[in-house]
Amino acid sequence: MNPLKSGTLDLALLAALQDQPRYGLDILRHVNDRSGGLFDLKEGSLYPALHRLVKAGWVDSDWQPSDRGGAPRKVYHLTSEGRAALHAKRQEWQTLRGALDALLTRALPRRSA
Incomplete structure (x- = not known):
């Protein structure tokens, strides 16, 4: 994963958990699918x-039975x-996206010949 993507990994993982609890591989699939x-x-x-997110107190986990009858999953x-x-x-x-959009859409000065 490149540095820009790794800098946004925490945000992506928090967003993946915003609507429902998920087990690890479900989080992985969700992030990969939603990011194309x-x-x-x-x-x-x-x-x-x-x-790291658990240690920060932003995410917690617990063991739940598998919906397929297998081993319990950490959710x-x-x-x-x-x-x-x-x-x-x-x-x-x-805020960052707005600043970058402003920089990227600003008209470039014309070069004189």
């Missing part, structure tokens, strides 16, 4: 990032602090 494959998130990046969900972090990070992203 741009993130190309792998388990090796996912689980350390989830651990992750946002905490109230995580919802606040998602809101703050979304605001930061919108």
Whole structure:
């Protein structure tokens, strides 16, 4: 994952959990599908990032029975602090996106021959 994408990984994971709790591979699929494959998130990046979010108090987890009768799954969900972090990070992203849009759409000076 390139640095720009890794800088947005926390936001992507928090957003993936905003509507419902998810287990790890479901989070991975959700992020990859919703990003059109741009993130190309792998388990090796996912689980350390989830651990970091749990340590920050933004995400919590619990074990739930598998819906397919298999082994229990660790399911992750946002905490109230995580919802606040998602809101703050979304605001930061919108500010950054607005600044970049302004820079990218500004007319370039014409070169004289």
